[in-house]
Amino acid sequence: MTIGIGTPAVGVTLEDISVSFETTEVLKGVDLTVEAGEFFTFLGPSGSGKSTLLRLIAGFGPLPLSGRVLIGNDDVTRLPPWKRNVGMVFQSYALWPHMTVRKNVAFGLVERKVAAGEIRRRVDTALNLVGLLDFAERRPSQLSGGQQQRVALARTIVIEPRVLLLDEPLSNLDANLRIQMRREILELQRKLMLTTIFVTHDQEEANTTSDRIAVLNDGVIQQVGSPIELYDRPVNRFVADFLGSANLIDGVIENAGGRTLFRASGDITIPLHGRITGAAGGLTAMFRPQSLSIRGAGDPAVEGAVPLSGRVEHREFLGSLVRYTVTVGGHALLVDDSHQAGHRTYDTGEEVALYLDTEQVRLLTS
Ligand SMILES: Nc1ncnc2c1ncn2[C@@H]1O[C@H](COP(=O)(O)OP(=O)(O)OP(=O)(O)O)[C@@H](O)[C@H]1O
Ligand SMILES: [Mg+2]
Structure with missing residues (x-):
């Protein structure tokens, strides 16, 4: 059984990406390489283009005006989301309320017409990874916020994505649970060696989880570096002020x-x-x-x-x-x-x- 394990990690490359909504340019010439197996974060204020950039990697949202998206060596710029094999956890992680935890997690595999025995095995593995095997028969309303969050995560990793995309996945949780969950996500990411791109506007969350961070402002990447590099050697006032x-x-x-x-x-x-x-x-x-x-x-x-x-x-x-x-x-x-x-x-x-x-x-x- 593999969930990520055994599948070699792949990187993500963005080449000269520009995106507009009607006449407004919201991403301007973004160039970026996320290494295989890296925990990478898009950090920036509200409206800076983080979600748009993440959705572009997943294949949702408008086609870029220019540029290419590569996953591993594959140009996926024009591929629909279901052909990209990436897993995305949205900010509002909407579980199916009428389905058990097991059915929620199995959903993507049922849609992909995976055999029943295989589904059972993979769902068990995914639930075990997030520590929720004993909760498989409960419904989402019988779980805490953090547990629901973990179901959303299990539902995404069960499809064995090549890349995991997380859009502010902790924003609905209280402060203590956020800290606990961010550690758990990091642990899981390390265990699976899964290339992960995480979106947040919270610098502490970015600093405590990331191998590297890209700081975005107004659709432009200001600087890319490790948390300590960005803090100690910011290239401009915006980065200096935004990180501490x-x-x-x-x-x-x-x-x-x-x-x-x-x-x-x-x-x-x-x-x-x-x-x-x-x-x-x-x-x-x-x-x-x-x-x-x-x-x-x-x-x-x-x-x-x-x-x-x-x-x-x-x-x-x-x-x-x-x-x-x-x-x-x-x-x-x-x-x-x-x-x-x-x-x-x-x-x-x-x-x-x-x-x-x-x-x-x-x-x-x-
Ligand atoms: N479908 C859309 N139509 C028009 N404008 C849009 C659309 N989606 C996003 N935008 C605009 O694009 C810009 C970037 O939005 P985006 O959602 O990527 O920001 P963000 O960095 O994720 O912000 P937040 O932290 O608030 O989630 C914003 O100015 C937003 O208003
Ligand atoms: Mg957003």
């Missing part, structure tokens, strides 16, 4: 006396490591809230870091850390201070000194 909190300050580069400085309004000067070439014009300095340390105005300085003085505007206690908003020369900077019992905190209105670890500063051009 970022301080973004506009300024200019000055090369003076063998030193390179970043100058911004409000008397902010940040010495940079190495000479920056070809960076004429305006740039944005990006650094994360944890790259700043906060101290009392009269406290000893943090060695090797750039001092900035400011005033606490706002304080949020988040348990493991305290997040401050500190105004420095007209810029509102976010500062994360890790928290332990007895650790000093700073009050709103208090004058403080911030210290910036300049090695953590990244310059962005857009």
Whole structure:
């Protein structure tokens, strides 16, 4: 018996894909390769084109104006969904309410006219994989949300898809169940070595599951990389801001006396490591809230870091850390201070000194 196991994983390639609904272009020249066996995520805000891109791989929705979709080496651009052998779990995973769990999972195999004995075997294997073999004779209304979600997953993997497509499959679940289910999906994906493309607008969900993520905005892929690469080395303001909190300050580069400085309004000067070439014009300095340390105005300085003085505007206690908003020369900077019992905190209105670890500063051009 194989469900995925034994079937070699295949990759998915998108070449120069553009899609329009009437006059609106919703995907613009998307190029992307998802490796065989990879857990890959489309991450982006609402309306950025994630579902449209996923549906295009499954074969639903409009034909692209340009470009090709390859599954493995096969060009499937013009194939109907049922000839592509991909499994898709939709956001509203609509189980048949009048059918038992077993019948729901068997549905795709019955439609494909698979022999009865084979159906039984494959459904048992799929239900076992999602831990629901004992629930086979129940109806969906007798299951929890997470269990229903797993039935939807079993129903999709039972057809032994070459690629698994998941469109916000956890959005109907409560916070704890989401965390549990995302672990289970990842475990199942690893066990089956199934190429999986997952759609979400939740960065934590993307970060915790994905081998790689494509960040989409307005129908354009902004950047592709591992969660840590995207967080540490975003290529533009959008990615920097979408994956976690970022301080973004506009300024200019000055090369003076063998030193390179970043100058911004409000008397902010940040010495940079190495000479920056070809960076004429305006740039944005990006650094994360944890790259700043906060101290009392009269406290000893943090060695090797750039001092900035400011005033606490706002304080949020988040348990493991305290997040401050500190105004420095007209810029509102976010500062994360890790928290332990007895650790000093700073009050709103208090004058403080911030210290910036300049090695953590990244310059962005857009
Ligand atoms: N059938 C359609 N007709 C016209 N416009 C559409 C259609 N389907 C989607 N769109 C538009 O295409 C754009 C991308 O939609 P898509 O569903 O791919 O976004 P998404 O990233 O999945 O968003 P969400 O996170 O809200 O699900 C949106 O602006 C949407 O309004
Ligand atoms: Mg969507």
